[in-house]
Amino acid sequence: MSYEVHSIHINVGQGDSAIHLLVQPVPGEPGRYKVEGACLIDGGDKGNGNRIKDAIAYIKHKYDVGNYEVVGTDKMCFDSVVITHWDMDHYTGIEELIEAEYDEIVRVPKTEAEWESAKSKLENATISLFRYNKGRDKKSGLLTTLYAPYWNDVNCEDIYPPITGKPKKKADIPVSWSDGGKAPITTFNIRYEFDIQVEKPDGKKGTDRRPLDLKGLCNLCYKPEEMIGTNFLDNKGLKAGNTYDKVENKGDLASKTSSPLPVGIFCIVSRAHVIGRSGIVTEMLRESVVRRRPVLLLSSLN
Secondary structure, rough: OOOEEEEEOOOOOOOEEEEEEEEEEEEOOOOEEEEEEEEEEOOOOOOOOHHHHHHHHHHHHHHHHHHHHOOOOOOEEEEEEEOOOOHHHHHHHHHHHHHHHHHHHOOOOHHHHHHHHHHHHHHHOOOOOEEEOOOOOEEEOOOOOEEHHHHHHHHOOOHHHHHHHOOOOOOOOOOOOOOOOOOOEEOOOEEEEEEEEEOOOOOEEEEEEEEEEEEEOOOEEOHHHOOOEEOOOOOOOEEEEEOOOOOOOHHHHHHOOOOOOOEEEEEEEOOOOOOOOEEEOOOOOHHHHHHHOEEEEEEEOO
8 A cells, every 4th residue: 555645734824833744645535644653843832723723634534543532622643843943833733733732721729728639630641743652651761752952952052163163142042941061862851830719917818920840741862863864754863883974865765764664754954953964064054054054954855
């Protein structure tokens, strides 16, 4: 049975957002396809969550989403979620979807007891964008990977000085997502904050902000050597013994990838590291880097 890649580009105004589906025809149902892989790339600016939801509703109507349906909701999940770079009109739509799900789980607690109950729910909660081994239980194993270049490069020092000569610039990664450039991490963790209603010493009602670190939402990948050559439709990278600089060109990926799929959406450039070359390619993409740094380029093979 043949595979196809269907792409749905979402109108988010300024910015980008797209869903790419690995599909197969449903036997006996002409024009009907079953989703065998799903990738969300970027989410536009804040306020575009409903547009992504509309795109998902369209997909659920037109396709058999199978294991990608979050049962009992209007949501579906993905094998990979990709944030190409840290401009607000690319990542904040995804951030909005995640925060909205946590907001649905809890309301503003009025007492310490209510806060403790809400905290327990949040710690065990999963996000519908991400897949897990057994339904909605993240302890069963993480199936989704979030790809987000520059996760640890707080000052982007490997890009700005060699290419533009400009002073180091702080990365725009959301504070609640960042580990502050500390030791490498392999899972997506966020800090969720909201206000609890409390009684102040003077007897008046007030609020007290409570932070909560939520861990293990999905796998996290941000290193070029792990990302370049990866098929985002099944999260398979290069075959053992191969590195991105040893792949001569994107056409050579077909024989170098460990993905068994005949089609895919592949990463070929990340953080100015490019397939077929070692190290940072300072002579390419100069004009784009001066405007806004490129961090991730994709290619489709079929």
